Amino acid sequence: MGVTIDTDVVVVGGGLVGSASAALLARQGVAVTLVERRPSTSVHPKARLVTVRSMELYRGLGIESAVRAAGEPSHGFAVTDTLSGDLSTWIAPPADEVEAGDLSPTTPYSCDQQRLEPILLSAAGDLGADVRFGTTVVDVVERPDAVEVRVQGPDGPRVIRAQFVVAADGARSALRERLGVAMSGTEVPGRSVSAVFRADLEPALRGRTVDAVFCRAAGAFLFARGNGVDRRWQLGTYVRPEWTGRDPGDLTAELTGVLREATGMPDVQPVLEDVALWSTGAFVADRFRSGRVFLVGDAAHVMPPYGGLGGNTGVQDAHALAWMLAAVVRGDAPEPLLDRYETERRPIDRLIVDQALLRSRKAPGQGPAEGEVDPLRISLGQHYGTNEAAAFDDPARPTMATGTRAPHVALADGRSLLDRFDPRRFTVVTAEHLAVADHRLHVVSVGLADLDPRHGGRWMDTYGRATAHLVRPDGILAGAVDDTDDLGRLVDRTLAITGSSVDGRRWRRGD
Template identity: 40%
Template structure:
């Protein structure tokens, strides 16, 4: 008999585990999250929340809270390439932009260190009822047909207790002890090298000399790496991320070595520098062979790892968690068949393969290692918003036999399996973006002549919006064009903002059609 029970045990309390706790709590599930460290890591690590991550956090009312913690010195725009901060400039290329420029969504990148984002996720998850325990390590687990039994050890006093969970979400990072113990391998290009993160304090303003850039890639005989300014109370806090060869270890670099690397990156041999911390991580690219084993589901870095170029890694993990949350919640509530959980891997594994490849391409290009990779390069909006899911939780249309994993979201097809295109709606006289409405349930959108869908939608518990009831004609035209339906047509949007099904026009029995579609999507049929 276990000491306690929970519906979902999340192992790992970093970016992805905390996001999983937040999204599950938002769905009304009270997960138990365990993290072996005593507190959120102070290392900056990933530096940017993507526009899609921001879209999800905005729907939870967290956009302002995240923006308020944005790195105060964040500079959007160019990425600079130079011999050193004071040396010759070798080039500039596009970096993250504050606001989306393609009308794909309502938000843009937010430059916020992982150390500053995670407290926001944790606080809201706890407010919504998640049970989050730091200084608690999961030391072993077993699973059977009905659930998982795990042993939790307190780092404070070494005491142990057992917990019985119906599902376990592994968010335990790239070393992936849970995945490994399940015998799930991984595939992909493998390890490219190591990257050190040296957090230091120095007055670099005279050497920045009024230039604006998000990051500065430096390359000279002493150091090859990335220099970036960090937020926080100290305006002189920076990070230098030098590349190390595979197999090397940052621990061979003492404080003086770190100071010399910083001086070489800045190009000032006697620069006063105070090193705050130094750590390193593996730059690698791989995808797990499976994302699920029985009652255990993998999310984030334990399922896929990619180079930091592009800023896709941690953001991908947040979207894994979002995809999984509504499915777990409905299965746990008996509103969906257990088969719905199979669609997690069906949807996220192909997207992970694609995104890892895009991270690798950007890494090879920026390192000057493989210019030929440019041929496979896809625009950032496509990588972030263009996913096309092919799964049992999507009603694929007859004739749609395109197997592409992505489409261009600036020219959306509105096909089932794609993210619902952005729409500026009006509800009760107030402007609201479609994705801001997605509060965890299914929505049925119809054209202006879609009145016949309203009653059956309400009877099935679907939220309903008739485009044109309050919107001006140009929004109606945009809806019809972007969603590929007629004025009497309807589109079913899943809780994660992806289109489950659409009907080009009116049908004889809308109630019967909607019931059949929901049974299919929720794997009840």
């Protein structure tokens, strides 16, 4: 076996979630190597909706403006008979109607996955990640003190030795299978087809702008892809039993027929660029951790695409895991902290998969199903409970409970309080002027003059309720204290450190 490379973390898979993982880990200062078997990022557009929480994470990585430039505001999801008909009935309204005022410094957005992945990978590279395309993981061997990832790349076989592996190798994750981790859930029957094409649909649109439309006449979705400067379209429909073509390349006549029905343009002649057949389900992995390997994204859960939740949930997994891995790699926390990734993310991911399944079972355009949760709650209201409980809270009424997202407060300088959090350390939000010697803490002192006057009330209802609030590196609340001497103990508890630092001795790796 060829050269051995040493690193802290290997990310397997350079799809949306692997790319996000590499960038988020590199930002933590962790040495990360990403391996992707394909020669480049993906070409077929899949995820398009970027939720407001994902946009917050991209803002934290400094790529919000690049994502905005590569996509366009979400124009909502309409339901109609054909594209030529009335487009005023919404399945999901345009983004500016779902922002719910000012709960976040950013907004939901539309950016195609194949445009987003290169932005994330470029950020990962700029932050120091080692990104290797054309490199396939063939085996993973756990040793007592490390994990060996055997890869086959352009220069032949190599071994990458790391402390941990992030498995972002997609729905058919070979790593998950190798570890013997089963998936539990529900089959979603049928096969779907997705076709990317160019065509002049202006005769049907007549100057109207759409993002996504369900066309009842054809039982097909039409998605605007790219942006106004470089417009493509995507047709999404189910594979009809009478279709004789079995390969994506054999379906040109069938797809053209569906498009003509969907648009109400009997002569439209699409230029098909890429056709993909796919199927889905609603499954969650029984475990998210096996020894030194952690499952994220589609490797950990698959869900129907309704609601645009799959990729966004995976990016949140990557974010939830990155700070924990970094804390352990840096020696700031013991390994049991890493168990928390599964106990926090798996229950919330189960709820999200259930939401995607609920949405997939109703006819497009039908009102909310019983138990359907508002997208803003799913995105901003995730509440990690204790004992593997999870819930969606109302982000418009923050409770400041431990395990919920630290709420946004607008500052007088035009920024958000969220912009002042330190992604590598715990942030103490307080109205006091505090001097702390603990290297794990970053203090943000906020006086009334620092607040945007419109958010004075929000501050009093949230952070103003206690002397100090502790925010984890992932922007999740870790608790509140009235005596700031208690902060160190709260950090210890959050990092799963038991008993050692209270008497002045800081926990170190190997203790």
